Amino acid sequence: MGKLIKFFFVTIGGLAIIVLAAVLVVPKIVDVQKYKPLLMEKVSEATGRKVSLDGDLNLSIFPWVGVSFSDFRLGNPEGYGEKDLVIVKSFEAHVKLMPLLSREVQVDSFILDGPEIYLEKRKDGRTNWDNLGSSSAPKENNTDQTTKAEPAGLGLKSIEVANFTIRDARLKYVDQQQGVTKEVTGLTLQLTDVNLERPISLIFNAVVDGKAVGLKGSIGPLGPKPGEGSLPLDLTISALDQLNAKVKGQLENPTGNLAYKLAIDVANFSPRKLLSALQMEFPVVTSDPAALDALAISMNMAGTAKNVAISDGKMSLDGSTLDFTTNIKNISPLNLFFDGKLNTIDLDRYLPPKAASQAGQGAAAGSSGSGKTAKTDYEPLRKITLDTKMSIGEIKVQGGKLQNIQIHLVANKGVLKFNPVAMELYGGNVASTATVNVQGKSPSTSLEARTTNVQVGPLLKDFAKKDVLEGTLVSNLALSMVGDSPEAIKKSLNGKGELLFTDGAIVGIDLAGMVRNVQASFGLAEKPTEKPRTDFAELRAPFTVKNGLVNTPETALQSPLMRITVKGDANLVTEALDMRVEPKFVATLKGQGDTTERKGLMVPVLVRGTFSKPQFSPDLTAILQGQLPDAESVKKTLEEGLSPDKVLPKDQGKTLEQGIKGLIPQLKIK
Incomplete structure (x- = not known):
C-alpha cells in the first residue's frame, strides 16, 4: 500500500514537473512567428478584410498568459481615402492563468498603444465598415424551442484589471455626402483598479478638432452583472481650459431601460471665451460687449430616455439669477411643465446695437418688398403641451422698467393661453389675458387688458423717448386679430376699449390756442417761446376698431379752461387721419397752466394727413x-x-x- 501511495505521488509530481517545464520551455523552443500567417488568415476570414502583422508576435503562458504584438493593420476596401481601417502600433496583455479555472479573471495589464481608426462615408452612401465581420457561410436554422437561454451576466465570479490603458489613439471620420470631417487625436483612456466590487478610477483626455477635452473621476462598482442594476458615477468634465462640470449620481440598467439620477454643477464660465477657444464666431452681437460673459448652472436631474425632471435648478447669467423646476413628461411630442423665478435682467444689454438693429429692419423691409415672405410653420406648436409659470422681479428694456411680472402660459393642441400676464408699471398695475390659436393657417389672437394708475409721462419718456403726454392712466381693452405680420394684424384688428387720463397734459399742442386764435395757432403769427401744452383734469377716449379703422365717437377733454371733444377716425392700414376737434365751453380766459391772457374766438380744428405728418386747420x-x-x-x-x-x-x-x-x-x- 505504501509503495502504491509513493508511486502515486511520484507520478503526480512528475506530471507537474512536465507541465511546468512545458509552460516555461515551450514558449522558448516553439517559434510562434511561423504561426503568424495562419493567424492573419483566420482574422482576415473573420473580418472580410486584408490583415497584416509586420511586427513581432510574442506569447507567454505561466504564470501569466501574455500576448503582445506590433504593427497590426486591418485594411480598407477599394475606393476609400485611406489604405487601412485600423492600425495598432502595439498591443500587450497579461492574464493570470490559474484563476481562469475558477472563472476569475485577473489581468495585470491591458495596453493598446497608438491605435488609429479611419471611418468614411462615400458620396454613394457606402461606408468602409459595411459588412465588417460578415461571413458567407450559411447560418444554421436552429428551430429547437427547448434551447436554454444563456444565464444573464458574464458568468464570472470576479474581474480584476490592474491597468487598462489606451494611449495616443486617433479617430478620423469623413462624410463625403455632407462634406464633414471630424478628427480626434491624442485620445488617452486609463482605468485603474478595475473590479466588479469597487469603484473604477477613470482618466480620459482627447483633442477634438484641435480642442482639448478631459474627463476624470470614478465609475462603479459595476456589480456582478455589469450593465444591470445601479452604476454610480462621480465625474469631473473639463474642456478647452474654459468649461468645468461635475456629474454625480447613478445610472440604472445602462444596457436596458436606462434611468438616471444625477446632480450636475457647471462652474462659472464665459460663453464668449468658450466659443473663441472653439474658433467659432459668437452667434449674436449685443449692445453690451460684456454681456453673455458669465454663466453657471446647477441642477438635480432624474429621468429616462423618454422623460426628465429637474429640481433645484439654478442658472446665473451676468448677475441675473434664475431658480427653476422642470418636468418634461414626454420628450416627443413635448409635454413640459416649467416654473421659474428670475430676480432681475437688463434686456437692453442683450439687444443688438441700434445701428445693427436699424440695418436689420431695413433688410427686413427690403425682403418684404420683394413679395416673398417666408411662412411660419406652426405645426410644432400644435403638437406640444405646456404649463409654464414665470415670475420676474424686474426687467429693464428699451430704457424702461417692468416690475413684479407674473406670466402663466398653457398650451394644448395649438391653443396658447396666457392667463394671467400681470405686472407693476410706473406706479400702477397691468393685468391681461390672451389666447393665441394656431390650429388654422394663420394665428388668431384675442387680448383683454386692464391698467390702473399708470403714470404715462415717465413711461413714454423711458420707452419711447418722447414727451407728448402726461397723466394717470386707467384703461380697459378687448381686441382680436388674425395673422402674424404687421400688415395682416392691422387689417384684421377688431375690438373696443376706453382710455382715461386724469390730471395730465398734452405736450406739444396748445388746443386752447388753436381754438381761440386762428393766426397764432396755424402758422400766421409768431410762435410762442414756451413749449405749448394743453393741461386737462380728465381726458376720456372711448374707441372701437373694425378691420383696422379706429373710431372715437367722442373723446372728451375737460379742464377749468375748456371743454373739448374729438370725433373721427384713424386708419391703421393707411395711417390716414380724419378727426375734428371741437371746443365746447370756456369758463375763463385764464385757467390751469394758462399764465398768458388769451383772446379770440373758439374755432373747431380739423386733423387730417397721416400719423407721421398730421395736418391741423381751422374748421371755418x-x-x-x-x-x-x-x-x-x-x-x-x-x-x-x-x-x-x-x-x-x-x-x-x-x-x-x-x-x-x-x-x-x-x-x-x-
Whole structure:
C-alpha cells in the first residue's frame, strides 16, 4: 500500500514537473512567428478584410498568459481615402492563468498603444465598415424551442484589471455626402483598479478638432452583472481650459431601460471665451460687449430616455439669477411643465446695437418688398403641451422698467393661453389675458387688458423717448386679430376699449390756442417761446376698431379752461387721419397752466394727413354756415388778422376772399 501511495505521488509530481517545464520551455523552443500567417488568415476570414502583422508576435503562458504584438493593420476596401481601417502600433496583455479555472479573471495589464481608426462615408452612401465581420457561410436554422437561454451576466465570479490603458489613439471620420470631417487625436483612456466590487478610477483626455477635452473621476462598482442594476458615477468634465462640470449620481440598467439620477454643477464660465477657444464666431452681437460673459448652472436631474425632471435648478447669467423646476413628461411630442423665478435682467444689454438693429429692419423691409415672405410653420406648436409659470422681479428694456411680472402660459393642441400676464408699471398695475390659436393657417389672437394708475409721462419718456403726454392712466381693452405680420394684424384688428387720463397734459399742442386764435395757432403769427401744452383734469377716449379703422365717437377733454371733444377716425392700414376737434365751453380766459391772457374766438380744428405728418386747420366752414355762433365776428377776425401778403403770393393778384378760399378750400363765403 505504501509503495502504491509513493508511486502515486511520484507520478503526480512528475506530471507537474512536465507541465511546468512545458509552460516555461515551450514558449522558448516553439517559434510562434511561423504561426503568424495562419493567424492573419483566420482574422482576415473573420473580418472580410486584408490583415497584416509586420511586427513581432510574442506569447507567454505561466504564470501569466501574455500576448503582445506590433504593427497590426486591418485594411480598407477599394475606393476609400485611406489604405487601412485600423492600425495598432502595439498591443500587450497579461492574464493570470490559474484563476481562469475558477472563472476569475485577473489581468495585470491591458495596453493598446497608438491605435488609429479611419471611418468614411462615400458620396454613394457606402461606408468602409459595411459588412465588417460578415461571413458567407450559411447560418444554421436552429428551430429547437427547448434551447436554454444563456444565464444573464458574464458568468464570472470576479474581474480584476490592474491597468487598462489606451494611449495616443486617433479617430478620423469623413462624410463625403455632407462634406464633414471630424478628427480626434491624442485620445488617452486609463482605468485603474478595475473590479466588479469597487469603484473604477477613470482618466480620459482627447483633442477634438484641435480642442482639448478631459474627463476624470470614478465609475462603479459595476456589480456582478455589469450593465444591470445601479452604476454610480462621480465625474469631473473639463474642456478647452474654459468649461468645468461635475456629474454625480447613478445610472440604472445602462444596457436596458436606462434611468438616471444625477446632480450636475457647471462652474462659472464665459460663453464668449468658450466659443473663441472653439474658433467659432459668437452667434449674436449685443449692445453690451460684456454681456453673455458669465454663466453657471446647477441642477438635480432624474429621468429616462423618454422623460426628465429637474429640481433645484439654478442658472446665473451676468448677475441675473434664475431658480427653476422642470418636468418634461414626454420628450416627443413635448409635454413640459416649467416654473421659474428670475430676480432681475437688463434686456437692453442683450439687444443688438441700434445701428445693427436699424440695418436689420431695413433688410427686413427690403425682403418684404420683394413679395416673398417666408411662412411660419406652426405645426410644432400644435403638437406640444405646456404649463409654464414665470415670475420676474424686474426687467429693464428699451430704457424702461417692468416690475413684479407674473406670466402663466398653457398650451394644448395649438391653443396658447396666457392667463394671467400681470405686472407693476410706473406706479400702477397691468393685468391681461390672451389666447393665441394656431390650429388654422394663420394665428388668431384675442387680448383683454386692464391698467390702473399708470403714470404715462415717465413711461413714454423711458420707452419711447418722447414727451407728448402726461397723466394717470386707467384703461380697459378687448381686441382680436388674425395673422402674424404687421400688415395682416392691422387689417384684421377688431375690438373696443376706453382710455382715461386724469390730471395730465398734452405736450406739444396748445388746443386752447388753436381754438381761440386762428393766426397764432396755424402758422400766421409768431410762435410762442414756451413749449405749448394743453393741461386737462380728465381726458376720456372711448374707441372701437373694425378691420383696422379706429373710431372715437367722442373723446372728451375737460379742464377749468375748456371743454373739448374729438370725433373721427384713424386708419391703421393707411395711417390716414380724419378727426375734428371741437371746443365746447370756456369758463375763463385764464385757467390751469394758462399764465398768458388769451383772446379770440373758439374755432373747431380739423386733423387730417397721416400719423407721421398730421395736418391741423381751422374748421371755418362750420362757423360760417351757422353751425357755431358769432359767424360775423369770425369774418371780422379774418379780415383784420389775415392780411393779403400773409395768405397770397406777392406775384398773384387775388382778392382777400380768393386768398382765404385758397388757404382753406372748404371755406364757403356767401
